[in-house]
Amino acid sequence: MSDITPKFLKPAESSSFLDRKETNLSYESTEFIFNRNISQSVQVQRQKLPIFRNRSHILYLLEKYQTLVLVGETGCGKSTQIPQYMIEAEWPGTIGVCQPRRIAAISLARRVADETSTQVQGSHVGYAVRFDACTIQPKIKYMTEGILMREMMADPLLSTYSAIMLDEVHERTLYTDILMGLMKKILKKRKELRLIVASATVDARELKAFFNSNDGTNKSMDTAAILSVHGRQFPVDVYFIKEPIPCYVQGVIDLVVKINNSKEPGDILAFLTGQEEVDRAWRVLKEHANLLEEEDKKNKMFVLPMYGSLPNMEQLKVFKFAPDGYRKVVLATNVAETSVTIPGIVHVIDCGFVKLKWFNNDTHTDSLMLLPISKASANQRAGRAGRMRSGKVYRLYAEKDWPRMADATPPEITRTNLTYVLLQLKALGISNILEFDFPSPPPLANIKSALEILYALDAIDIRGELTNPLGFNMAEFALDPMYSKVLLSSGEYGCSEEILTVISMLQVETIFVKPLSGNNSIKARIKKRMFEVEEGDLITYLNVFSGFMNNDMQQGFCQRNYLNYKSLKRVVEIRKRLEKMLVNYGVPLVSCGGFAETVCKCLVTGLFPNAAYLHHSGVYKTVRGDIELHVHPDSSLYTITQPQWVLFCEVLHTTELFMRDLTVINSEWLLELAPHFYHRTTSF
Structure with a gap:
């Protein structure tokens, strides 16, 4: 090298x-x-x-x-x-x-x-x-x-x-x-x-x-x-890059190809930050692997993705040995960082970055931020190469950057939304959260914000106790309390079938495939437009899922429409589990018959804290906190006339604060469904 x-x-x-x-x-x-x-x-x-x-x-x-x-x-x-x-x-x-x-x-x-x-x-x-x-x-x-x-x-x-x-x-x-x-x-x-x-x-x-x-x-x-x-089983050689690279995803791809072209034996594990990057690198390397097979080269590759939202059976494929004559290449997020021994791994590529959630008290949301990894995480990634035999680690950052890196990643409890955790602690009988003995106490402002949201969702009463039955039922769901509130309210609005689909779709990172090449990229965008609607991304997801089910969950349908087949299969699995829970709680399974306004209104019952309006300056601002937000370029609302009011599910912090998974709403619904959280004022 x-x-x-x-x-x-x-x-x-x-x-x-x-x-x-x-x-x-x-x-x-x-x-x-x-x-x-x-x-x-x-x-x-x-x-x-x-x-x-x-x-x-x-x-x-x-x-x-x-x-x-x-x-x-x-x-x-x-x-x-x-x-x-x-x-x-x-x-x-x-x-x-x-x-x-x-x-x-x-x-x-x-x-x-x-x-x-x-x-x-x-x-x-x-x-x-x-x-x-x-x-x-x-x-x-x-x-x-x-x-x-x-x-x-x-x-x-x-x-x-x-x-x-x-x-x-x-x-x-x-x-x-x-x-x-x-x-x-x-x-x-x-x-x-x-x-x-x-x-x-x-x-x-x-x-x-x-x-x-x-x-x-x-x-x-x-x-x-x-x-x-004491004692790691095998030694690990670490290599730092000499000059910075403009794109670590492309750097990972290039390095995988270099290692594969060399005569050095052993499988490769490459770390990236999220599903979208893993899928992008996987598609490029898969095409390269197919070319090697067609040319009958000796250095063939067996490329596999690995991330949290991948179905269990797909994740477990990485633990199998590659076929004879092939080198296994695993592209993973930090799910492969600890406790996972992938057989045959000799070469580890560390991109040097990780996506972390960071809670914003003003927007009441977690922002996904791309940050450099800590020294502890870097050493954990390096350890993946020394599990089965001596290995090599290639770090895509300079050696001079190492002393400036943080020693450890900040505990998640100090930087994340606490609504779900506090709901579970309440269900366990912890009445006074402030007296609970945390190893690393979270900021008081985060606790206050979480309690405020739980009260607004009617999960706790004015004394801080769980409401019966809503609060106790919400605690049973392994979901964000906002989503569980929407699910439990869906029967009253007559759209539980649609809400089940929407919430299930939000549990996977991405369902649309974004090719890198020019022609395929344009084709993918055209196919995506066939599903898009002016009501926003969540109703678009309904159209995608409906098309997938109407075509008998065929992989060919996903390939023709540039959809992520593995993610949609995972959605089907999650939806079945959530459906059973709704039945257990007596929520009727009914459909609104394609009436999108009913679904959007039901979403407001739980997602009302995530409301934003179009400011006269041309950007969106949160109703509470007045934080400036932008529509994410992947949203179906990005290329149309911007609606006045929207709900968002997630905020992604890159060059700016971007809203993801948007739904168009009517401002009157906020006053009707969340009068305890919003009220009308007159400004002079």
């Missing part, structure tokens, strides 16, 4: 044991016993993992302390082996392992099932993610953090679990911080419950202090301990 300068990345230093005297003790009472069904080769592989040397220490510390803060480098085996060690030591009850992302939960469950020669979703190993959960309680249960939150609503003390492992806490997602606060309360009630807080990069002493119920006067009374697991 002539334009890349090499630099070897040394394994990160990790803190030593907190108490040498204690950790030098062995766990004599437990004898290491493998499941007899496990093959000899699997046993050997497990014993080679760095975590294996610490097995006795882990079991001893779990016996003595309620909380174990485990700092283990990427690839040490903590996510798969610790639950197995506990089961082999005849630990009672279910061992729950929480992951930030559903693909990690599914892949880890399958990995452990393979190692134990059992069936996934059986009595030994299972997983639970949104819209896909195990039917029986297994001994080892991998799940997303949101699933554990929902289980707490039915069983606040988690009585069926003997241990909970919060994995990848360094990501500090919204649910990670909430779960740590809730687990601290549960541990006080259940002294026999054990908590493992695991991460590759985390401030262990800060977390120990958070969970330790001892005041510090007597060290022997500590309830939390720290254990470090």
